[in-house]
Amino acid sequence: MTTAAPRNRTPLAQTLSRLRRTPSFVAGASLMTILVVIVLLAPVLTPYNPTKVSPRDRLQPPSTEHLFGTDHFGRDVFARVLYGGSLSLPMGVVPISLAAIAGILLGLAAGFYGGWLDLLLMRFVDVWIAFPPILLALAVVTILGTGLTNIMIALGMAWVPYYTRMVRSSVLEARGRVYVDAAGALGSGNARIMLRHVLPNILTPVMVMASMGIANAILAGAALNFLGLGAQAPAPEWGAILSDGRQFIRQAWWLGVFPGTAIALTVLAANLLGDGLRDALDPKLKV
Amino acid sequence: MIGYLGRRLLLTVPVLLGIAIVVFFVIALIPGDAVSAMMTQVKLAPDQMALLRRQLGLDDPLFVRLGNYLAGLLKGDLGVSFFGYHPVLRLIRENFPATLELTVAAMGVAVILGLPLGMIAALRHNTWLDLSGMTVALIGISIPGFWLGLMMIQFFSVQFGWLPITGHGLRPLIMPAIALGVAESAVLARLTRASLLEVLREDFVRTAKAKGLGMRPVVLRHAFRAALIPVLTMFGMQFGTLIGGAVVIENVFARQGLGTLVTKAVINRDAPVVQGVVLVAAVLYVLVNLTVDALYAFIDPRIRYE
Numbered sequence: 001m002t003t004a005a006p007r008n009r010t011p012l013a014q015t016l017s018r019l020r021r022t023p024s025f026v027a028g029a030s031l032m033t034i035l036v037v038i039v040l041l042a043p044v045l046t047p048y049n050p051t052k053v054s055p056r057d058r059l060q061p062p063s064t065e066h067l068f069g070t071d072h073f074g075r076d077v078f079a080r081v082l083y084g085g086s087l088s089l090p091m092g093v094v095p096i097s098l099a100a101i102a103g104i105l106l107g108l109a110a111g112f113y114g115g116w117l118d119l120l121l122m123r124f125v126d127v128w129i130a131f132p133p134i135l136l137a138l139a140v141v142t143i144l145g146t147g148l149t150n151i152m153i154a155l156g157m158a159w160v161p162y163y164t165r166m167v168r169s170s171v172l173e174a175r176g177r178v179y180v181d182a183a184g185a186l187g188s189g190n191a192r193i194m195l196r197h198v199l200p201n202i203l204t205p206v207m208v209m210a211s212m213g214i215a216n217a218i219l220a221g222a223a224l225n226f227l228g229l230g231a232q233a234p235a236p237e238w239g240a241i242l243s244d245g246r247q248f249i250r251q252a253w254w255l256g257v258f259p260g261t262a263i264a265l266t267v268l269a270a271n272l273l274g275d276g277l278r279d280a281l282d283p284k285l286k287v
Numbered sequence: 288m289i290g291y292l293g294r295r296l297l298l299t300v301p302v303l304l305g306i307a308i309v310v311f312f313v314i315a316l317i318p319g320d321a322v323s324a325m326m327t328q329v330k331l332a333p334d335q336m337a338l339l340r341r342q343l344g345l346d347d348p349l350f351v352r353l354g355n356y357l358a359g360l361l362k363g364d365l366g367v368s369f370f371g372y373h374p375v376l377r378l379i380r381e382n383f384p385a386t387l388e389l390t391v392a393a394m395g396v397a398v399i400l401g402l403p404l405g406m407i408a409a410l411r412h413n414t415w416l417d418l419s420g421m422t423v424a425l426i427g428i429s430i431p432g433f434w435l436g437l438m439m440i441q442f443f444s445v446q447f448g449w450l451p452i453t454g455h456g457l458r459p460l461i462m463p464a465i466a467l468g469v470a471e472s473a474v475l476a477r478l479t480r481a482s483l484l485e486v487l488r489e490d491f492v493r494t495a496k497a498k499g500l501g502m503r504p505v506v507l508r509h510a511f512r513a514a515l516i517p518v519l520t521m522f523g524m525q526f527g528t529l530i531g532g533a534v535v536i537e538n539v540f541a542r543q544g545l546g547t548l549v550t551k552a553v554i555n556r557d558a559p560v561v562q563g564v565v566l567v568a569a570v571l572y573v574l575v576n577l578t579v580d581a582l583y584a585f586i587d588p589r590i591r592y593e
C-alpha cells in the first residue's frame with residue numbers, strides 16, 4: 001500500500017472515502033444528481049410550457065421538435081416529464097423526511113425514558129404498523145381530501161411507525177454503552193445526552209432506512225397520483241401524466257413509455273443510493 | 288409450542304382492538320359528518336337532516352358512538368355505504384375473493400421468479416450470474432407495478448392480442464399477477480440470496496460438505512429448508528405492500544376487488560366503505576403475521592425461545 005490513510009482523518013472524511021469506494025452508491029448518486037439537474041434545468045432544456053394546450057399538435061410522435069412527442073392536448077411530453085420532476089421528486093423526499101423526524105422523536109422518547117411511555121408508544125406502533133401504507137394513505141386522503149400536499153402528509157404518516165421502532169431499538173442499544181453512562185455521571189442532562197450522545201448513533205440506520213424509503217415513497221406517491229388522488233389536472237406529476245394519457249396509450253406509446261421510465265429511473269437511483277449507503281455505513285445489514 | 292402460540296395470540300387481541308379504535312377515530316375526525324357527506328347525493332331539509340343524525344346516532348357523545356361501533360363490529364356490522372346504502376360487510380364479501388385471487392397469484396409469480404433467482408445468485412456468489420441476477424432484481428424493485436401493467440396491456444393485449452385484459456378464468460389473471468408480483472419477486476430474490484449465503488456459511492453445511500456430500504444434496508436438504516424462512520418473512524413483511532399494490536393494479540386492469548371498491552369510496556368520500564376496507568386489511572395483516580410467526584416457530588424451533 002503506497003497511499004496509507006493519514007491517521008488524523010475525521011469520521012466524516014472516512015465515511016466519505018468509504019462511500020466513494022462503494023460502486024452502488026457512486027452509481028446511485030451520479031444518476032440521482034443527473035436527474036435532479038435535468039429537472040432543475042427544465043426551463044433551459046425545453047422551450048415548451050408543460051401545461052400549454054395546442055390542439056393542432058395533438059398526439060404527435062417523438063420528433064426533433066417534440067423529443068417525447070405530444071399528448072392528446074398537444075402538450076409537449078418532454079416538457080411535462082421535465083417539469084413534472086419538480087412535483088414527483090418531492091413525493092419521495094418530503095414524506096420520508098416527515099416520517100423520519102416523527103419517528104426519531106417518538107423512538108427517542110420511548111427508548112430513552114422507557115417505562116409506561118415506552119409501553120404505550122410501542123403498543124400504539126404495533127397498531128399503526130398494521131395499516132398497509134397505501135391504505136392508510138387512502139384513509140388520510142378521505143379525511144383531508146385529494147391533493148399533492150395531502151398525499152405527502154398521508155404517506156409520511158404511514159411510514160412513521162417503522163422509524164419509531166428502529167430508532168427505539170438503536171436507542172436501547174446506545175443507552176447500554178459506557179460513554180452514555182459516563183455522560184450521565186458527569187452531570188449531563190437528559191436532553192444533552194440524547195442530542196449529543198444517543199442521536200449520532202441512530203442517524204446511520206435512519207439514513208439507510210430513509211434512502212430506501214425514498215424509493216418506496218416515490219413509487220407509492222406515483223401510484224396515488226395515478227389513482228387521481230394527488231396532483232390535479234393539468235399539473236404534470238409523473239403518475240398523473242400516466243393516468244391522464246391512459247386512454248391514448250394505444251395510439252401513442254410515448255405517453256406511457258417516457259413518464260414511466262422517468263419514475264423507474266428515479267426509483268432505481270434511490271434504491272442504488274440506499275444499497276450503497278447500507279453497504280458503506282452499516283455492513284451488517286447487507287442483503 | 289402451544290404456550291408460545293397462546294402468548295402470541297393473546298398479544299394480538301389488544302392490537303386488534305387498537306386497530307378498530309383507530310379506524311373509528313380516523314373517520315370520526317372527518318370534518319362534517321356522515322349526513323352532510325350524504326348530501327352530495329340527496330338534498331334534505333334541515334329538520335330531516337337532524338332526524339337522520341339522531342337515527343344514525345351521530346348526536347351521541349363520542350365514546351357512546353365508539354361503544355356502538357365496537358359492539359357492531361362484534362356482530363359483523365361494518366356500517367352502511369353512503370352511496371347505495373349497501374351494508375359494507377356485503378360489499379367487502381363480494382369484492383374480497385377477486386383481491387385474494389390476485390394477491391395469491393402475485394405471490395405465486397414472486398416465488399416462481401424470485402426463489403430460483405435468489406438461490407442461483409447465492410450458489411454462484413460473486414460471479415457474473417450473481418451480479419446480473421441482483422441487477423435484474425434491482426431493476427425489478429424499481430419498476431412501478433402499475434406502469435408495468437399499462438405497458439403489458441399495450442403490448443400483449445393491444446398490439447399482439449395474446450392475453451385478455453378482462454374476463455373469467457386464469458388467462459386474464461396473468462398480466463395483473465405479473466404486474467403485482469414482479470417487485471415482490473425481486474424482494475424475495477434478495478432475501479433468499481442473503482439467507483442462503485448465511486446458511487451456506489453455517490457449521491452444519493460445512494460438516495455435510497466435509498462428510499463428502501456433494502453441493503447438490505447439501506443445498507437440497509439443508510439450505511432449501513432454510514430458504515423457506517425468507518419466503519415466509521417476505522409474506523409477512525410484504526403483505527401490506529401486496530394489498531396496497533393490489534389496490535392500484537386492480538384499477539389499472541379495471542378488475543373487480545377491494546382496490547377498485549376503496550378507490551371509488553375515497554373519491555366519493557364514502558367513509559364507511561373506506562373504514563371497512565382499511566379495517567379488514569389491517570386485521571388481515573395482523574392475522575397473516577401471526578400465522579407467519581407460528582410457522583417460523585414450526586420450521587425453526589430456536590425462534591420460540593427468543
